[in-house]
Amino acid sequence: MKKIMVVVMGGTGLVGQQFVRLLDGHPYFELAAITASGRSAGRSYGQAMPWAVGGDIPERAARLEVLDTSLETVMSRAPDIVFSALPAAAAEGIEPALRERGVRVFSNAGCRRQDADVPVLIPEINPGHLELARRQQARYGGFIVTNSNCSTSGLALVLKPLEKFGLREVTVTTFQSISGAGRRGLASFDIAGNVIPWIKNEEEKMERESRKILGELTADGIRPASFPVSATCCRVPVREGHLMSVSVRFANGAGAADVAEALAAFRGVPQGLGLPTAPEQPIIVRPEEDRPQPALDAWAGRPERARGMAVSVGRIREKDGVLSLILLVHNTVRGAAGACVLGAELAAAEKLAG
Ligand SMILES: NC(=O)c1ccc[n+]([C@@H]2O[C@H](COP(=O)([O-])OP(=O)(O)OC[C@H]3O[C@@H](n4cnc5c(N)ncnc54)[C@H](OP(=O)(O)O)[C@@H]3O)[C@@H](O)[C@H]2O)c1
Helix, strand or coil: CCCEEEEEECCCCHHHHHHHHHHCCCCCEEEEEEEECCCCCCCEHHHHCCCCCCCCCCHHHHHCECEECCHHHHHCCCCCEEEECCCHHHHHHHHHHHHHCCCEEEECCCCCCCCCCCCECCCCCCHHHHHHHHHHHHHHCCEEEECCCHHHHHHHHHHHHHHHHCEEEEEEEEEECHHHHHHHHHHHCCCCCCCECCCCCHHHHHHHHHHHHCCEEECCEEECCCCCEEEEEEECCCCCCEEEEEEEEECCCCCHHHHHHHHHHCCCHHHHHCCCCCCCCCEEECCCCCCCCHHHHCCCCCCHHHCCCCEEEEEEEEECCEEEEEEEECCCHHHHHHHHHHHHHHHHHCCCCC
């Protein structure tokens, strides 16, 4: 198979570094260029920032010169696919401009997630929403596919297998790691020995996006799922991995054992297709009383290429008609770069890219 040329925008940030790690030796994709802000442009990737995502910086990527992020520099590399790890303000202009030039954009930025023709793709949950990308392609030449906010990715993945019990109401409290605030967030947060009970726009994103992801595809876009979601989001002094306490009311009633079985048995289209970044088991149910923990479970998932792509769930309990559980998602892998790479693999398998 001829490799698909890709560019990573915002490649020096935490999500961008995860993209570069995941693209190293990827069987479908070839990294043609990395862009960042003017602060990093002109330097070699290896010199542009501290490598912060574990392991060694991939050798070939380390030698690439970081480019400025502009339509001209990106198009000069003639990419089929652009992976975007830009902040929303920087993504807003360039992503639609790339789409108009026929590029397939897979983005982490939050700015287009609520556009009627833009899917918020979680390949195991709503592969059919890629139909919206086809509709964009017919209109613009290219398309934008987004992934969800990082906490939503874990929550929605766990809600999908529970739909069959009739989701009536979902309440979630998050304990989110500092890497969710980006590379500079790691250094500057006044978080040691502290918990900050607010994260800008996070609760609204979780409430809106989960219902769009689990919504139904119609001729006009996505009709959101009808159950209400209430979120409370906190920043905690943890390096990576977002932990969540989730309570669900079901219309049909379901016990802890039914829920554990449904979660552990869940498989999606990426598993059926054997996509390279698909975890063999997307949801891992932990039987221990004190798991999952970010320090032990953030990198869950097999094979090696899918580490960090599985969501871990534990402490499944039912009391007075309320089902409670704890879940953990790797925010910069399943919640960001890994989700985009898996989405692009699905698009390639469905002949939408490449
Ligand atoms: N961190 C997470 O857990 C997470 C999860 C899901 C989604 N996201 C989203 O993913 C995106 C990236 O997040 P991150 O955590 O990786 O942020 P980050 O560590 O702050 O990295 C931001 C990247 O964007 C570049 N950049 C910043 N301003 C720019 C500008 N005006 N023009 C061009 N490039 C610019 C930076 O380049 P320099 O290094 O040169 O400044 C860097 O490469 C954001 O939209 C975020 O909301 C993050």
